[in-house]
Each structure stands twice: as structure tokens, then as C-alpha cells.
Amino acid sequence: MISKFINKHRKPLTWALYAALAVVVLLFLADQLAGKKLARIVQTTISGVLVGGVYSLIALGIVVINKASGVFNFAHGWMMVVGAMVFWSFFTVAEISVVGAALLSSATMLMIMSAVSVKSLREPRNLLITAAGIAIWTLLMTVGGIELRWLHALAGTVAGAILTGLAVERFTIRPLIGQPLFTMVLMTLAIAEVLHGVTQIAWGTVELNLPIFVDPATNSKFKVIRLDAFRDALDGIAIVRVELVIAFVLALIAFIGFILFFRYTSVGLAMRATSEDQQLAQSVGLRVRVILAITWAVAAILASIAGVLQGGAVGLSLNINFVALRVFPAVLLGGLESIGGALVGGIIIGIVEQFGTLINSSEQVGTDLAPYVVLMLVLVLRPDGLFGEKRIERI
Amino acid sequence: MANIYPAGVFDTEYKQDMLIDRTPRDKLWKNLAFVALLLVPLLSVSGPLGLGLISDQYVSLIGRISIFVIAVQGLNILVGYTGQISLGHAAFMAIGAYASAILARELGFTFWTALPVSALLTGLIGLLFGLPSLRVKGFYLAMATLAAQFIIPWVLRYPLEDVTGGTRPLSVPAPMIGPFVAYAEDEVGEEATIAFEAGETYIVDVITLEIVDSSGALPAFELRSPAGAVVPAGDINMTVHKDADGRLSGFSFIATKAGDYQVALITEEETGAFRARIRRSKALSFASDVAMYYIIVPLAVLMMFLARNITRTRVGRAFISVRDNDLAAELLGINVFAYKLQAFFLSAVYAGVAGCLLAFERNSLSLDMFRLDVSIEMLAMLIIGGAGFPLGAMFGVTFIRFLQEAAIPTLRPWLSDILPQLLPFVEAVNITSAINPILFGGALIIFLVLEPRGIAHRWEILKVAWKIRPYSY
Known part of the structure; x- marks a missing residue:
């Protein structure tokens, strides 16, 4: 009787349920925020959006890999850590050892040149390209003194990220092509553990100082922006951290850049084609294996950028991998296949996190609870996310 | 399967x-x-x-x-x-x-x-x-x-x-069976001295607790060692038991020394006298x-x-x-x-x-x-x-x-020696805690690639090979 009724009016009932849930959430929020000043709420919203920018970048990396190879990358957080730590090493160490830089660049060049097959390294022309690449890359990493450290750090980070991405793809993902999803999930978890161990050995668990966001005038940390102009309207002064603004803008630029890359470059188009249908892409002459490798390298670069921004804005330690765990809800919220969804989801999770912290700062509601509650809600109410594709299954 | x-x-x-x-x-x-x-x-x-x-x-x-x-x-x-x-x-x-x-x-x-x-x-x-x-x-x-x-x-x-x-x-607290040996019943006033054997687990139950001239506060137990000092609860694994109403019904502990422990019922107020019948009994403890x-x-x-x-x-x-x-x-x-x-x-x-x-x-x-x-x-x-x-x-x-037990102690000194020399930024302190994730992450990768069905599958093959020896499987 009841089930008949439910089945008959499924759609309006579902929407009624959503509406009731929304009302409950809004009432709860109104109750919690009743005592807070408007300035605090505005400030929380702004910093939520700003924090969410970096989250979107992280989500984009996960979405890119998921679209291309159908693997949800649980190791993305540790890729962030690796990228940020490599950046830190090149950025803060005054004397960069030529041997170390040469080792890193040769490993990267060898991985790149052998992406098609190891045999292609035998050709003299490819060997020459490899040698030239190593030389140029090493030069970029070591040339000049401390004044060129941005160049060193960028070259080093890109090399490290490409090496990580390609190595992960080559040695762990490629042997598993065609295996069930469960195996893939476990493999990315295993990669996460190995990267965890490696980064911990190399850089330790202490929080490191990554001074990338410094005021060039005073050579110290930025002062916060105080929104004095809106003082009367907001009943107080809202504060915005400059580091977050810069990180947000850079993240947005990177995000737009990668969207343009996917839309207009031939490699990006090939990646999208591969993600649509691997067999079809293969039949029109795309090298699916190479494109998968490129995807992982691109995702690792995205992770590194996000890691550096996060490390510079919030603080650099192994803990920034937890940020990626908070981004998983953002990815699901936006939809696993949707690049635009990554942006929306990231910003929503950023806002949720900041409001959680505003409501209860002592119990880490914002970072440890709220994103996962959102995750559960998304899974139960709308598993495909806001912009994701509906999944249809056949036996 | x-x-x-x-x-x-x-x-x-x-x-x-x-x-x-x-x-x-x-x-x-x-x-x-x-x-x-x-x-x-x-x-x-x-x-x-x-x-x-x-x-x-x-x-x-x-x-x-x-x-x-x-x-x-x-x-x-x-x-x-x-x-x-x-x-x-x-x-x-x-x-x-x-x-x-x-x-x-x-x-x-x-x-x-x-x-x-x-x-x-x-x-x-x-x-x-x-x-x-x-x-x-x-x-x-x-x-x-x-x-x-x-x-x-x-x-x-x-x-x-x-x-x-x-x-x-x-x-x-450690699990225990019992108390299965009812040892003795004693009448105690505000303080009592009772003999215990070393190394045994005792349970002290309050059978009746009479509060004379009560100020309302419930008494707590305190234990003094044979030497006379108050024994901290942690040293002797002491646990206080309460009944359904939240009232004290007894406590259990392991006697670390033989001799006369003093069991005292203490209260915050000076006034008020307590009279209780307690039973001490031995229990079988699973602490080891x-x-x-x-x-x-x-x-x-x-x-x-x-x-x-x-x-x-x-x-x-x-x-x-x-x-x-x-x-x-x-x-x-x-x-x-x-x-x-x-x-x-x-x-x-x-x-x-x-x-x-x-x-x-x-x-x-x-x-x-x-x-x-x-x-x-x-x-x-x-x-x-x-x-x-x-x-x-x-x-x-x-x-x-076993991999952790066997590999970590052998790998640790070796890695702590060699790694910092090869890579200048590695600190020996971090190696210890980082071996574990590398070890099982690496083991998992190897198994996923080479033997996704795991050791149990190999074990089945091994058993069959043994049963049909000398013919190969």
C-alpha cells in the first residue's frame, strides 16, 4: 500500500524530501549563525570561495585522470605532497647540487622518451633529443644563484611531477589495464602509501616554511586586507588574507589554462577523445597508451601546482594530503566526469569547510566532519553529482 | 570461489x-x-x-x-x-x-x-x-x-x-573470570586491614554499606600498600565497579605485594561513619x-x-x-x-x-x-x-x-646508514616510521600486479602439487 503510493509519486516525493532537507539545513544554519556578526559571515564566505579555488584545482586533477583512464586517484593527495616538497627543495636550498638536478632531469627525460616504447631509445635521433633535454633541464634547474630560484623551482617541480606521474602510470596502472575497478582503487591506495613513505623519509614530518607569498616591498608576510569601506553595512570589519587571494587567482588561472589546453590543443583533444571511448580513439589512430601516460603526467603537474599553492598559503607539511581527502566530496558533488563540476564542487566544499569552522572552531567541524557529511548526503541523494553523467549498467 | x-x-x-x-x-x-x-x-x-x-x-x-x-x-x-x-x-x-x-x-x-x-x-x-x-x-x-x-x-x-x-x-581493565573463590567476609569500619597474597587478582565487593550520620556523599575506596603508602590505581590495575544506580559496589585489583593491605572507605567530609561488609575474593585475571x-x-x-x-x-x-x-x-x-x-x-x-x-x-x-x-x-x-x-x-x-617484524629491524640500521650519505637531505630519524608504509604499499603493488589472487591461491596450488607429486600440476 505504502510502497505503491511511493512508487506512484516518486518524483514529487523525492523533491519534497530534498526541500525538507534544505529547510532543516537552513534552519540549523540560521540557528547557529544567529549570534554572529554579518562581517564574520561575509568574511567566511569570501575565504570559503578563496580556499575553494585551490580545491577546484585538486578536483580537476582527479577528474582528468578519472575521465581519461577511469581510475579514481586516491594517491592525488600524496602527489600534491611530492610536488610541493620538490618545489620547496629547489626554492629554499641555496646551492642546488648539479648531480642531483642532472639525476632528476635524466630520469624524467628517460621516462618521457620511453613512453612509447623502450626500444625507441635505441634510435640515435631520440638519444640525441634525450641528451639535449637533460642538458637543458639541468641548466634550468641550476643556472644562476638564488635570484633565479623561481626558475629552478618551477623546472624542478615540473620534472618531478612528470617523473612521478609517468612512473606511477608505467609501473602500476599500465599492468592493470582491464582489471576490475576494485583492483584499481587498491592500487592507487598502495601508491599513496608508497609515496607517503618516500616523502616522509626524504622531507620528514616537520612543518616546513615555504615563503612564496611574500610582500615584495617589505620582504615579509602580507598584511591582511581589511574591508573598511563596508564597515557600516557589515556591522564590523571583514578580513581577507592576501595569500588566499593570490592562491585563488593562480589556481583560477591554472584552471582556465588547463580547460583551454583540453579544448584547443591537439594533445588535449586527443585526451578528451580517449576519455570518451578508448577503442574508438585507438581506431582513429590515437596512441591510447601514450595519451594515458600524458594524462597522468598532466594530473601530477596539476597536483603539484595545487600542493605548492596550498603549502604556501596554509603551511607545508605531509598533512596537506588530507586536503585531497576533503576534495573527494567536491569531486563527487560536481560529478566525476565534469570539469566545470570540479570548479563548483571545490568552491562549495571550501565554503562548507569555512562555515563549519565558523560554527565550531574548537572541534574541527569544518575540516574533519562537514566535508564528509556532505559526501554522505551526495552519495545518498544524488550519487552522480550535480553535473555528472547518469550511469547505465547492463549485465 | x-x-x-x-x-x-x-x-x-x-x-x-x-x-x-x-x-x-x-x-x-x-x-x-x-x-x-x-x-x-x-x-x-x-x-x-x-x-x-x-x-x-x-x-x-x-x-x-x-x-x-x-x-x-x-x-x-x-x-x-x-x-x-x-x-x-x-x-x-x-x-x-x-x-x-x-x-x-x-x-x-x-x-x-x-x-x-x-x-x-x-x-x-x-x-x-x-x-x-x-x-x-x-x-x-x-x-x-x-x-x-x-x-x-x-x-x-x-x-x-x-x-x-x-x-x-x-x-x-584486564579481562577476568570470577570471582570464583569467595575468600572471606570482613566487617570494616572506616578502615580495615586485610591480608592479600602477592600477584593474585582480588575483587572486593561491598555487600552492605551502612552510612551512619550521612552527609549524603558516597564513600570511595582507597588502598594502602603494606608499607603504608596510598597505592595509585594504575599501578595495580585497579578498577572501581558501580551498580546500576551508579553507587559503588566494589573494586578489583592485582595485589603486587603480599601482606596486609589497608582498605579504607574515604569521604570528603570528616563527619559520618561508615560500616560495611566487604567480601574479598580471588579472580582469574587475563592480564598477561x-x-x-x-x-x-x-x-x-x-x-x-x-x-x-x-x-x-x-x-x-x-x-x-x-x-x-x-x-x-x-x-x-x-x-x-x-x-x-x-x-x-x-x-x-x-x-x-x-x-x-x-x-x-x-x-x-x-x-x-x-x-x-x-x-x-x-x-x-x-x-x-x-x-x-x-x-x-x-x-x-x-x-x-612477519614482514614488518623481520624486515624493519634489519632494514632500519642499513637504511639509516646508507640513505643519508646518498641523499644529503634525508634525515635518519624519519626512516624508522616511513619504512612501514613503503613496505606494505610496495608489497600490495607487487601482489596486485603479479598475483592478484593472493597467497591463498598459491597455497591451493602448492597443496595440489604436493598431492599429485611427482607429476607436475
């Missing part, structure tokens, strides 16, 4: 296929292995026979392995047989551990009653987090359990801080590793047997059909959602039992013991051992634990 039998073994009946012991020799070997396992503590250094053939370290190691075998066997029911991914198994263990610890500390439960209650509670919470499996599966379900892995410890850490102690470690071994190992064997048995029933076959193809299973008339929930319940019950045992074995709990890494480690153990094999959990946990 793929069973491998040597050439020439033919099943003519379904019953044969379902047998646990296919031949009398199988049964003999299994029983012998169980007896040998039970003999391990007797041969150890601190065992009653004093033979000293096996180092004590291995007794506690096998105990800990057995606890994780139970937990991973639960994961095996969910992952190996039903095909649902769970990244939140450590959180379910945390519920079992904290529930039993709180039951024992606050509500006066003994270990024996706390074990089933906490297991059941964990099972119910497992059901709750299994609910998303109605709508999502595969990777999405992994996400739901990942949420469990964060939400459950948060709930234990903050809202329940009063009983769980939050981030601080929580002490847990050897004693815990005899709780844990038989329980682990029993749980393994039950898990094996489940797969022989209608429920188990339904689990396997859900794993192999849930849509096809639904078409066959199997209620997929109900069976998924059952699998979640069973798996969480196993986790609860393991958590409870862990709490009572360690005598101390902290939330750090149940992080996401532990969940991943248990999944890794299951895959390495062989998901969907009855012995998979045992092989996996044993392999990883």
Missing part, C-alpha cells in the same frame, strides 16, 4: 563440494595445527613449563596477528565474498574497542558481556553505513565508507569526549600476554570457522552471487540490498570483536590506532592473503606482520 582440486578428484554430490574437511587427513592436519597453536605459549620463556623454546615476543605477536585476522576476516566477508569495498574498517574496529572499554569502565560490564554487546553495537552502526549501498556501489560505496572512516572517529573524539577521553589514551593468548586465539579460530561456515549457507551463496554480478543476482530473485546489509552487519560484527579484543589486549586505547592507514593496511592484508579465500585473512595478516 575457485577451489582447486588435484586431478582425479570428482564430486558426485553438491554436499561433497561444500565439505569443510574433504578427507580425514585434512581434518587431522587442521586439528594438529590448532593444537600446535595452543602449545606455543607453553613453550615460551614465561610459559608455565619454563622451556624457553619460543621468545615471548612471538606469543604477543601471534595474539596481535589473531586479532587482526578476525578483523580482516570480517573484511573478507564484505570485500571478498560480497564484493563491496570498505575503506572504513578501522573505524568500525574503533567502535568495538571504545564501546567495550566504556561498557567495562563506566557500566561495570565484564569482558565476557562487553564482547557480544560491543560486537552487536558495531554491527548496527555498520548497518547504518551500509545504507548507501542501496543506491551506490563499487567506487561510490568506497567513498561512503571513507566518510565513515572520518565521521566515526570525529564523533568519538569530540561529542563523546566525556567517556572516550578524546585524544587522550583510555585505559582498559599468555593468558590473553588463550582468549584471542581460540576466538580467532572460531570466527574463522564461522566465516567459512557462512559461505556454505544460503546467505553465503547469495553473497557470492551479489559479488559476481549483482544485476544477474537480482534477476534470480535474490534481494541484493538485504544481503549487502547483512554483509555489512557481519563484517562490522567481526570488526567489533577484533576491536574489543584489541582494547583488552593493549589495556589502553587511543584514536591513533584506528586511522585511515589501518583501514588501507587491512585491505592490503586481505588482497595479499587472497580475497574470497577462507584462509586469505590468515595468510595476509601473518605475511604482513
Whole structure:
């Protein structure tokens, strides 16, 4: 009787349920925020959006890999850590050892040149390209003194990220092509553990100082922006951290850049084609294996950028991998296949996190609870996310 | 589940296929292995026979392995047989551990009653987090359990801080049987001196408590050693028991020295006299590793047997059909959602039992013991051992634990010597704690690539090769 009724009016009932849930959430929020000043709420919203920018970048990396190879990358957080730590090493160490830089660049060049097959390294022309690449890359990493450290750090980070991405793809993902999803999930978890161990050995668990966001005038940390102009309207002064603004803008630029890359470059188009249908892409002459490798390298670069921004804005330690765990809800919220969804989801999770912290700062509601509650809600109410594709299954 | 039998073994009946012991020799070997396992503590250094053939370290190691075998066997029911991914198994263990610890500390439960209650509670919470499996599966379900892995410890850490102690470690009393020897009854006034033997566990019960000229406050017990000093509760593993109304009903402790302990009823007010009849009685305590071994190992064997048995029933076959193809299973008339929930319940019950045992074995709990890494480690153990094999959990946990025990002490000094020389930025301090994730992450990668069916599969092949020797398989 009841089930008949439910089945008959499924759609309006579902929407009624959503509406009731929304009302409950809004009432709860109104109750919690009743005592807070408007300035605090505005400030929380702004910093939520700003924090969410970096989250979107992280989500984009996960979405890119998921679209291309159908693997949800649980190791993305540790890729962030690796990228940020490599950046830190090149950025803060005054004397960069030529041997170390040469080792890193040769490993990267060898991985790149052998992406098609190891045999292609035998050709003299490819060997020459490899040698030239190593030389140029090493030069970029070591040339000049401390004044060129941005160049060193960028070259080093890109090399490290490409090496990580390609190595992960080559040695762990490629042997598993065609295996069930469960195996893939476990493999990315295993990669996460190995990267965890490696980064911990190399850089330790202490929080490191990554001074990338410094005021060039005073050579110290930025002062916060105080929104004095809106003082009367907001009943107080809202504060915005400059580091977050810069990180947000850079993240947005990177995000737009990668969207343009996917839309207009031939490699990006090939990646999208591969993600649509691997067999079809293969039949029109795309090298699916190479494109998968490129995807992982691109995702690792995205992770590194996000890691550096996060490390510079919030603080650099192994803990920034937890940020990626908070981004998983953002990815699901936006939809696993949707690049635009990554942006929306990231910003929503950023806002949720900041409001959680505003409501209860002592119990880490914002970072440890709220994103996962959102995750559960998304899974139960709308598993495909806001912009994701509906999944249809056949036996 | 793929069973491998040597050439020439033919099943003519379904019953044969379902047998646990296919031949009398199988049964003999299994029983012998169980007896040998039970003999391990007797041969150890601190065992009653004093033979000293096996180092004590291995007794506690096998105990800990057995606890994780139970937990991973639960994961095996969910992952190996039903095909649902769970990244939140450590959180379910945390519920079992904290529930039993709180039951024992606050509500006066003994270990024996706390074990089933906490297991059941964990099972119910497992059901709750299994609910998303109605709508999502595969990777999405992994996400739901990942949420469990964060939400459950948060709930234990903050809202329940009063009983769980939050981030601080929580002490847990040792399990005991008894009191089975009623020793003596004594009438005490405000203070009494009673003789105790060293090394024994005593339970002191308040039979009647008469409060003369009461100021309303209830008295507490205090214990003074033969030397006269007040004994801190932690030194002698003292636990205070309360009755249902929250009133003091007694306490238990292990006498560290023989002699006359002073039992005092203390109150904050000076006025008021107490008159109580107390009974002191001996109990059998399971505080030592050897004693815990005899709780844990038989329980682990029993749980393994039950898990094996489940797969022989209608429920188990339904689990396997859900794993192999849930849509096809639904078409066959199997209620997929109900069976998924059952699998979640069973798996969480196993986790609860393991958590409870862990709490009572360690005598101390902290939330750090149940992080996401532990969940991943248990999944890794299951895959390495062989998901969907009855012995998979045992092989996996044993392999990883022995790898850690054997490889870390040998690798550590070697790596600490060499790595900092090769790479200038490496600090030797960090190597110790970082070997573990590399080790089992690496082992998992190797197994996933080279032998995704795990050690149990190799073991089956080995058994067959042995049975049909000298012919190759």
C-alpha cells in the first residue's frame, strides 16, 4: 500500500524530501549563525570561495585522470605532497647540487622518451633529443644563484611531477589495464602509501616554511586586507588574507589554462577523445597508451601546482594530503566526469569547510566532519553529482 | 570461489563440494595445527613449563596477528565474498574497542558481556553505513565508507569526549573470570586491614554499606600498600565497579605485594561513619600476554570457522552471487540490498570483536590506532592473503606482520646508514616510521600486479602439487 503510493509519486516525493532537507539545513544554519556578526559571515564566505579555488584545482586533477583512464586517484593527495616538497627543495636550498638536478632531469627525460616504447631509445635521433633535454633541464634547474630560484623551482617541480606521474602510470596502472575497478582503487591506495613513505623519509614530518607569498616591498608576510569601506553595512570589519587571494587567482588561472589546453590543443583533444571511448580513439589512430601516460603526467603537474599553492598559503607539511581527502566530496558533488563540476564542487566544499569552522572552531567541524557529511548526503541523494553523467549498467 | 582440486578428484554430490574437511587427513592436519597453536605459549620463556623454546615476543605477536585476522576476516566477508569495498574498517574496529572499554569502565560490564554487546553495537552502526549501498556501489560505496572512516572517529573524539577521553589514551581493565573463590567476609569500619597474597587478582565487593550520620556523599575506596603508602590505581590495575544506580559496589585489583593491605572507605567530609561488609575474593585475571593468548586465539579460530561456515549457507551463496554480478543476482530473485546489509552487519560484527579484543589486549586505547592507514593496511592484508579465500585473512595478516617484524629491524640500521650519505637531505630519524608504509604499499603493488589472487591461491596450488607429486600440476 505504502510502497505503491511511493512508487506512484516518486518524483514529487523525492523533491519534497530534498526541500525538507534544505529547510532543516537552513534552519540549523540560521540557528547557529544567529549570534554572529554579518562581517564574520561575509568574511567566511569570501575565504570559503578563496580556499575553494585551490580545491577546484585538486578536483580537476582527479577528474582528468578519472575521465581519461577511469581510475579514481586516491594517491592525488600524496602527489600534491611530492610536488610541493620538490618545489620547496629547489626554492629554499641555496646551492642546488648539479648531480642531483642532472639525476632528476635524466630520469624524467628517460621516462618521457620511453613512453612509447623502450626500444625507441635505441634510435640515435631520440638519444640525441634525450641528451639535449637533460642538458637543458639541468641548466634550468641550476643556472644562476638564488635570484633565479623561481626558475629552478618551477623546472624542478615540473620534472618531478612528470617523473612521478609517468612512473606511477608505467609501473602500476599500465599492468592493470582491464582489471576490475576494485583492483584499481587498491592500487592507487598502495601508491599513496608508497609515496607517503618516500616523502616522509626524504622531507620528514616537520612543518616546513615555504615563503612564496611574500610582500615584495617589505620582504615579509602580507598584511591582511581589511574591508573598511563596508564597515557600516557589515556591522564590523571583514578580513581577507592576501595569500588566499593570490592562491585563488593562480589556481583560477591554472584552471582556465588547463580547460583551454583540453579544448584547443591537439594533445588535449586527443585526451578528451580517449576519455570518451578508448577503442574508438585507438581506431582513429590515437596512441591510447601514450595519451594515458600524458594524462597522468598532466594530473601530477596539476597536483603539484595545487600542493605548492596550498603549502604556501596554509603551511607545508605531509598533512596537506588530507586536503585531497576533503576534495573527494567536491569531486563527487560536481560529478566525476565534469570539469566545470570540479570548479563548483571545490568552491562549495571550501565554503562548507569555512562555515563549519565558523560554527565550531574548537572541534574541527569544518575540516574533519562537514566535508564528509556532505559526501554522505551526495552519495545518498544524488550519487552522480550535480553535473555528472547518469550511469547505465547492463549485465 | 575457485577451489582447486588435484586431478582425479570428482564430486558426485553438491554436499561433497561444500565439505569443510574433504578427507580425514585434512581434518587431522587442521586439528594438529590448532593444537600446535595452543602449545606455543607453553613453550615460551614465561610459559608455565619454563622451556624457553619460543621468545615471548612471538606469543604477543601471534595474539596481535589473531586479532587482526578476525578483523580482516570480517573484511573478507564484505570485500571478498560480497564484493563491496570498505575503506572504513578501522573505524568500525574503533567502535568495538571504545564501546567495550566504556561498557567495562563506566557500566561495570565484564569482558565476557562487553564482547557480544560491543560486537552487536558495531554491527548496527555498520548497518547504518551500509545504507548507501542501496543506491551506490563499487567506487561510490568506497567513498561512503571513507566518510565513515572520518565521521566515526570525529564523533568519538569530540561529542563523546566525556567517556572516550578524546585524544587522550583510555585505559582498559584486564579481562577476568570470577570471582570464583569467595575468600572471606570482613566487617570494616572506616578502615580495615586485610591480608592479600602477592600477584593474585582480588575483587572486593561491598555487600552492605551502612552510612551512619550521612552527609549524603558516597564513600570511595582507597588502598594502602603494606608499607603504608596510598597505592595509585594504575599501578595495580585497579578498577572501581558501580551498580546500576551508579553507587559503588566494589573494586578489583592485582595485589603486587603480599601482606596486609589497608582498605579504607574515604569521604570528603570528616563527619559520618561508615560500616560495611566487604567480601574479598580471588579472580582469574587475563592480564598477561599468555593468558590473553588463550582468549584471542581460540576466538580467532572460531570466527574463522564461522566465516567459512557462512559461505556454505544460503546467505553465503547469495553473497557470492551479489559479488559476481549483482544485476544477474537480482534477476534470480535474490534481494541484493538485504544481503549487502547483512554483509555489512557481519563484517562490522567481526570488526567489533577484533576491536574489543584489541582494547583488552593493549589495556589502553587511543584514536591513533584506528586511522585511515589501518583501514588501507587491512585491505592490503586481505588482497595479499587472497580475497574470497577462507584462509586469505590468515595468510595476509601473518605475511604482513612477519614482514614488518623481520624486515624493519634489519632494514632500519642499513637504511639509516646508507640513505643519508646518498641523499644529503634525508634525515635518519624519519626512516624508522616511513619504512612501514613503503613496505606494505610496495608489497600490495607487487601482489596486485603479479598475483592478484593472493597467497591463498598459491597455497591451493602448492597443496595440489604436493598431492599429485611427482607429476607436475
